[in-house]
Amino acid sequence: MTANRIERLVPASPRDIQPDNPCAACAVRDLSVCGALRADDVSRLNAIVTHKTLQPGEMLFLESDPADSLFVITDGSIKLYKMLPDGRRQITGFLFRSDFLGLAFRDRYAYSAEALSLTTVCRFPKDRLEALLDEFPEMERRLLSIASNELASAQDQMLLLGRKTAEEKLASFLWLLSRRATLKELDGQTIDLPMTRMDMADYLGLTIETVSRSFSALKRKEIIAFTTPQRMQIIDLPEMAALAGIEEESWEASTALR
Amino acid sequence: MTANRIERLVPASPRDIQPDNPCAACAVRDLSVCGALRADDVSRLNAIVTHKTLQPGEMLFLESDPADSLFVITDGSIKLYKMLPDGRRQITGFLFRSDFLGLAFRDRYAYSAEALSLTTVCRFPKDRLEALLDEFPEMERRLLSIASNELASAQDQMLLLGRKTAEEKLASFLWLLSRRATLKELDGQTIDLPMTRMDMADYLGLTIETVSRSFSALKRKEIIAFTTPQRMQIIDLPEMAALAGIEEESWEASTALR
DNA sequence: CGGCTCCGTTGATGCATGTCAATGTCGGTC
DNA sequence: GACCGACATTGACATGCATCAACGGAGCCG
Incomplete structure (x- = not known):
């Protein structure tokens, strides 16, 4: 069904979606929500994004790691958490297919990310993100909208935890x-x-x-x-x-x- | 000192900053962080933003109100909170001068906002925000960066509340x-x-x-x-x-x- | 099959924080 | 100055959840 959707949104010749790069699918799907992508956009994105598969329990990144990437989950599920020095842990969210993570305009990640199940993610290098945002303004608007929704959910969670x-x-x-x-x-x-x-x-x-x-x-x-x-x-x-x-x-x- | 900063950032003739619109100051200050504004930008912004003064305890908006504005605090302090049907309350944040609020890409605010002290805010109508963002792309980048920082703080707060x-x-x-x-x-x-x-x-x-x-x-x-x-x-x-x-x-x- | 580990459930008990109540303090008003 | 209400502090007691412990089932492996 993912394939169907790509066909519909990107009426490009099949060769534009390189079968050896499964991230093309997610990049297209998650970017194109806010506007049609041309076929050459897709192939350019293919050149930028990479993918990664995680076993259950495998870490995507740690709280203190340099934040150099933005990820989209192509399949599977991930938990995000923060820890206190003595080991107490707070999970701040569970993420599933098509969710974003790593959205941090800081030099270090604010939380750790660990795969719950067998998971594949699609990686956008942050050093090319700025250029990407300049080129695809719809993507920036979409990131803002996502961040704003996550903020609202975070506030719901505060109400839950506190009261x-x-x-x-x-x-x-x-x-x-x-x-x-x-x-x-x-x-x-x-x-x-x-x-x-x-x-x-x-x-x-x-x-x-x-x-x-x-x-x-x-x-x-x-x-x-x-x-x-x-x-x-x-x-x-x-x-x-x-x-x-x-x-x-x-x-x-x-x-x-x- | 606010005045000093405006002089420095916007080397415009004084008439561009209309003294009867105190929001010019905040708009200039908070937008110009990410790039110089030209004098005519300033006067155009003056035409869009309005201001409002709140007495201590006065509401800026309620959780269920239609979300039609984005605000910047010019002076004073505001608390944001969510409530459960039976009245239990969770304050999700305290905001001070130069903080933003109302950033929600939804039709209703996710929380209520109430003045702690005598407060003045600067209002951006949301229906003109899209156009504004198109015109000042730096503003969009800045909003994204703010939202991302708020998200990080929200996660800190979850760790606090939960653990x-x-x-x-x-x-x-x-x-x-x-x-x-x-x-x-x-x-x-x-x-x-x-x-x-x-x-x-x-x-x-x-x-x-x-x-x-x-x-x-x-x-x-x-x-x-x-x-x-x-x-x-x-x-x-x-x-x-x-x-x-x-x-x-x-x-x-x-x-x-x- | 037996033994092991991991995970989930349930029970007994303890403690951190909530609840209820009394008292103190400060500002405002008549 | 006397009174009043809002806010803060402190004490006595109650309780929701944590802690500690026992047990059972599922998967794994020799």
Whole structure:
């Protein structure tokens, strides 16, 4: 289906999309949202971007690494986190296909990025980014829009971390996953949990035990049901939304995971 | 001193800066960071921006309001917050002179904004913003850089809210205020607290009582000392940094408050 | 098959922080 | 000066979540 979309957006001859560079696909897809790309744009982008495959648990970069690249996830999932000197960890986001990361106008990354599952990313070298932005102003507008959305999600997460109870935190998290799933699978009630309980705990500012107990509480109330520990269903969507602190009129508004 | 800076950056004849529009100053100052503005740019900006004065406690906008403007704070201070349906509140940031707010590519603001002190803001109508960005590409680059910095600060705040103890939270907050103060007053040890204990509590995900007790604990350890309840001094800066979870080598890195 | 490790669940207990309440302090107003 | 309300501090007590510990299932390997 990715191929279809490229065909539609870039009515170029097939040779322009070099099959040995899988990043052409993501570059085209993620840039072209804000305007049609010409075929020669595509081949120029192909020359700039590179790709990388990550095994589960493999690091893309560390918090202190020099920030020299911007990445787009082509496939798989990644977690971002920050740590305190003594090892306490806060996961600041889970990213999936077509999400950006590494957007930092600083010399070092502000967080570490680690693959959750088998993941491929597409890399834009930062030293060529400025030139790229000058050449594709739509890309800059899009980055600004992404950053602004991420900022809004970050603020939601602050509300969650600072003011919600454990059960509300978990419900909010599952709500986000469910909204995200709705965009792809059509039922939107089935949720995959590609991360461990530990990751969820570090995302929600809890311990694994509390996450587990909150899952049990939601099961007991028949709001959710498990197929396997990594796959579940939302049974009572309205109650879930209520727990997550989402008012009905804005059910559709909140989509992004970060 | 604001005047000095304008003179330096915009060697235009004085009539270009209309004295009845105090926003000319902020527009010039905040846009011109990334490139010289010509005198006619300044007068064109004067025609677009308007200004507004807010009394302490007055709202600039509400979370659900249509997001039709971008603001720059000319003077004073503002708090941003989100609320849960039952009234629990999370302050997501305190803003001061020259900070931006309202940067949202959505139709509604993601948070409410309320003046802490007597505040003046400069308003850019959003419907003219696109055109403005097209005309001043440096402004777009600057907005992207600001958004990216705010994102980094938001992630710091998530680490704080999710993983730090009450005392560490307060120390981190005071550390930020102290870094910010360093940029202006030169000693950097004296800190003004323009917000109430309640505001600090809602920023740190605590209660006023816990904030108060944490202040007392820091006093007892002789890390800080109070002049008045709204004015204090940091006595033991290294210990403060340690509590805040900042490693020595990165003392200078963290500056922004959000 | 048995043993091992990793992950998740559940129970018992402790502690950091929330809740409730009393008191103090400062500014404003009559 | 007396009164009042808003804000801050401190103490006594309650509780939500962390901590510590036991157990069970799934995958892996000899």
